[in-house]
Amino acid sequence: MRSIGLSLALGCALxxxxxxxxxxxxxxxxxxxxxxxxxxxxxxxxxxxxxVLAQAGRAHLIAGDRAKAEAYFQRVVGGDAEAFRxxxxxxxxxxxxxxxxxxxxxxxxxxxxxxxxxxxAAVVLMDAGFAKEADEVMTGxxxxxxxxxxxxxxxxxxxxxQKRQDLAAIWFERIMTTRRKTEGLWNEIALAFADQxxxx
Numbered sequence: 754m755r756s757i758g759l760s761l762a763l764g765c766a767l768x769x770x771x772x773x774x775x776x777x778x779x780x781x782x783x784x785x786x787x788x789x790x791x792x793x794x795x796x797x798x799x800x801x802x803x804x805v806l807a808q809a810g811r812a813h814l815i816a817g818d819r820a821k822a823e824a825y826f827q828r829v830v831g832g833d834a835e836a837f838r839x840x841x842x843x844x845x846x847x848x849x850x851x852x853x854x855x856x857x858x859x860x861x862x863x864x865x866x867x868x869x870x871x872x873x874a875a876v877v878l879m880d881a882g883f884a885k886e887a888d889e890v891m892t893g894x895x896x897x898x899x900x901x902x903x904x905x906x907x908x909x910x911x912x913x914x915q916k917r918q919d920l921a922a923i924w925f926e927r928i929m930t931t932r933r934k935t936e937g938l939w940n941e942i943a944l945a946f947a948d949q950x951x952x953x
Contacts, residue, residue, distance in 0.1 A: 806859035811843035
């Protein structure tokens, strides 16, 4: 942990720089510095793209630079559901569940039709242990696409990872009302339970 902090301090002092045409040696460098340099380059290439700003903020938050992360997050103007998903995930990963959950609950507001991003937000919430909020977000995704069995099975897998077979069962039953003749659905549910069996 101390070495990461030291390399971060050195990197911040030097400024995370990526050469115009990076070589293999650059990518073999300190992982934190590679992450920050690449995030900065992406943000410089697309300075007004919310998703890129949110991802750059996440990189800085992971590296321990909350002030820089917040500066990026504040530049997100809204309208990009994926940007809010990235911000929420970043806050959850870095120990701030209040801000993480708040951002993830705003995903649907940004783009009510973004069913896959809503599903991703629901999975992130479930993986972080916020079952009630995850179910709420997944319900929104299901309203948009009630026949999307891949979204339901992805969420069901997250429920099973959190030992919430009760919640997975509700969702699996829900999708079976319209897709019970879909071979892929049956197979994905089998794989979800098989994967849990392997982890036991």
